Amino acid sequence: MNSTLPPSTPRRATVVTLSALAGVAPSTVTRALKGDTRISQKMRDLIIGLAKEHGYMPNVLARTLSSGKSxxxxxxxxxxxxxxxxxxxxxxxxxxxxxxxxxxxxxxxxxxxxxxxxxxxxxxxxxxxxxxxxxxxxxxxxxxxxxxxxxxxxxxxxxxxxxxxxxDNRAGGAEMAKLLMLRGCRRFGLIYTSSTSSTSREREEGFVAELEQAGLALSLRIDGHSNYDGGFEAGREIAAIPSAERPDAIFALSDIMAMGVLDALRLASIDVPGDILVAGFDGVAASARPIYDLTTIQQPxxxxxxxxxxxxxxxxxxxxxxxxxxxxxxxxxxxxxxxxx
The missing domain is CATH 3.40.50.2300 (Response regulator)
Structure with missing residues (x-):
């Protein structure tokens, strides 16, 4: 059986060209490529070999038209x-x-x-x-x-x-508040985002509700704009606060903002965690780097x-x-x- 495509055959092999090469109906080729056991193993091996030899790729558009699924x-x-x-x-x-x-x-x-x-x-x-x-x-x-x-x-x-x-963003925010209170913190800053997303809103709600149960409240709230630069600017603003008025702990609603805060504080020679504690949320891989060593809630x-x-x-x-x-x-x-x- 000659398995060489004729010169006039399109460069891309199709089910029709494979059927001509194998000497069987196109429907047989289709079933063989799907592993249909009604086609003999010998014929399935032949058709699969031809498909590999001639670079056959399934026509996704045709499959979509026939099945309605892409x-x-x-x-x-x-x-x-x-x-x-x-x-x-x-x-x-x-x-x-x-x-x-x-x-x-x-x-x-x-x-x-x-x-x-x-x-x-x-x-x-x-x-x-x-x-x-x-x-x-x-x-x-x-x-x-x-x-x-x-x-x-x-x-x-x-x-x-x-x-x-x-x-569970609300539960994560509450858990972070509990940790920071256990560390002895009593003045808290929050780096939030002006986004209307449920994600940031629920993290803040969980954190604040846990503080309120302990008779505490936020002393500072800064928009970090959901990015590193916003977190860095928030960190600079915190660094400019006199040490006696500065929060004991900062909770940023995302790791990327927390990393910006950390860099700004360290450039201002403020020791973390000696002078102030910083935490984030998301659990991105970069948060574990030694330069950040960031406490966080890791999303699954x-x-x-x-x-x-x-x-x-x-x-x-x-x-x-x-x-x-x-x-x-x-x-x-x-x-x-x-x-x-």
């Missing part, structure tokens, strides 16, 4: 300068590869998801979408709902169409992504499933920025 999932990310979203991207990519999914990566930054972004998700025929730290407009949510595109918000809870997988990111894909896959099969809200406990990691006692 195996493509959208991933909308938060600001690239925050290492949390870089780690989320790497984890989602790793898990998607193991599941045989493909990702359409859309960087949305920290602002709202525009309606055009939702339209793009529809045009690319994604089977579902994971959205992290972006504001979903009600119209964009409606666009996805009307087209049966399931959504899962990760690290965020919104009031629109979709499921939500998040760290691998489990959050795993659950997000499970929710999407289930709703791809049955779009009528109700929305779910899943909150997972974060892990308190105590490091040198709050003392290790």
């Amino acid at each position: 195996g493509l999932y959208g991933l909308v990310l938060g600001p690239a300068e925050n290492p949390f979203y870089t780690e989320l991207l790497h984890e989602a990519t790793r898990q998607a590869e193991k599941l045989g999914f493909r990702l359409l990566i859309i960087h949305a930054g920290g602002g709202p998801i525009e309606d055009t972004t939702a339209q793009a998700l529809i045009q690319y025929q994604v089977d579902g979408c994971i959205i992290s730290s972006a504001i979903l407009s009600s119209k964009a949510a409606d666009i996805c709902a009307q087209n049966n595109v399931p959504l899962v918000m990760v690290n965020r809870v919104a009031l629109s169409h979709g499921c939500f997988v998040t760290c 990111l691998p489990l959050m992504i795993q659950r997000a894909f499970e929710l999407l896959r289930a709703r791809t099969v049955d779009p009528s499933l109700p929305d779910e809200l899943i909150a997972m406990r974060g892990k308190l990691i105590v490091r040198g920025s709050t003392g290790r006692a």
Whole structure:
């Protein structure tokens, strides 16, 4: 049997060209490539060998047209300068590869998801979408709902169409307050973000509520703008406060802001944790570096992504499933920025 493609044959092999080479029907080739045991092992081996020899790649568009499913999932990310979203991207990519999914990566930054972004998700025929730290407009949510595109918000809870997988931010904030009070702190500063996200709001609420139960309150509250530069400027502002009036402890609502605070304080020759304690939230890898040694609440990111894909896959099969809200406990990691006692 001659396995050489004729000169007029297109360079990219198709099911039709493989069927001609193998001398069988195209449907037989399709079943063989799927491992259908109704096709003899000898024929399956022959067809798989031909596919490899001629560089055959499945036609994803054809599969989408025939099944209505593309195996493509959208991933909308938060600001690239925050290492949390870089780690989320790497984890989602790793898990998607193991599941045989493909990702359409859309960087949305920290602002709202525009309606055009939702339209793009529809045009690319994604089977579902994971959205992290972006504001979903009600119209964009409606666009996805009307087209049966399931959504899962990760690290965020919104009031629109979709499921939500998040760290228990309120509990994490409360746990951090307990730790700092156990360290003897009585004056507290908070580095917050002006974002309307549920993530930052719940972390602050948990922290403040725990302080109030102990008869304490915040003495300082500074907007860190959800980034390193904002945290650094907040740290400079704190450093300028006379030592007798300065907070005993600073809780930044994200690690990236806490790292900015730490750098500013150390440049001002303020000792951490000798003069002031600093803590963050997220558990990014950089927080463990010796230069930061940052106490933090680590989000269970691998489990959050795993659950997000499970929710999407289930709703791809049955779009009528109700929305779910899943909150997972974060892990308190105590490091040198709050003392290790």
